[in-house]
Amino acid sequence: MASERLSPTSYVVLGTLGLRGPSTSYDLKRAVNRSIGYFWTFPHAALYSEPQRLEQMGLLTASSEQEGRRRRTYSITEEGLRELRAWLAAPTNEHFQLRDVAELKLFFNELGEPGNVTRLAREQIAAHTERIAVYEDMQRRYGDVRGVAPRMVTLRLGLEMEHAALRFWTALEKDPDAWLPPVAGDAAARG
Incomplete structure (x- = not known):
């Protein structure tokens, strides 16, 4: 393999091709939007450029249609599968990232402005409630589907995170001042 560094997007492409089999960049985009894209966001343009880079590195092969749109269909190579498996086996020591x-x-x-915290909390309550409904619907629809059920553990983690966020924003909306740290001298004034 070339000495170029692989990014998380590289592994999304390799993993998606490993699960789905041969796919165009458009197929990758649709598959990611319906699965890991709920939990791992990145520019979807990368799903068009990254396969080309991985092909140059020997981790993917591509075939092009001879007529029509001349779409390129990518497949993971044995070397790509080895790279993906090595990454899956490597320890994950990175700190959890919340980009919210x-x-x-x-x-x-x-x-x-005053009142922004309450407004923000209400917006977040609505957003997290909506996302919980989407995830629970996915769980009902795909929970027993052969080949999908093993990956439902990721959905479970997403649900747990959404419920935790909903609890936080709900409590903050009920009493925004309770979350503020005490100001120096407040304790002496109260007691």
Whole structure:
């Protein structure tokens, strides 16, 4: 394999091709949107450029239609499968990443208008409630489907995270001031 570094997107492409079999970039985009895309977001344009890079590295092969749109269909190579398996077996020591715009807004809220925390909490309650409904529907529809059930554990983790976020935002909406740290001198004034 070339000495180029593989990114998480590289492994999304390799893993999706490993599960689905030969696919066009459009097929990859659709498959990711219906599966891991709920939990791992990235620019979908990468699903068009990354397969070409992985092909150049020898991790994928491609065949092109001779007529029509001339779409390229990618397949994982044995070397690509070995690389994917090595990555799956390697320890994951990275810290959990939560990239949530609402969390950023909450962090910088003191610079905003009064009432922003309550408004933000209400928006997040609605968003997390909606996402929980989507995940629970997926669980009902695909929970027993052969070949899909083993990957449902990822959906379970997503549901747990959504429920935790919903609990947080619901409590914050009920009493935004309870979450503020005490200001120096407040304890002495109260007691």
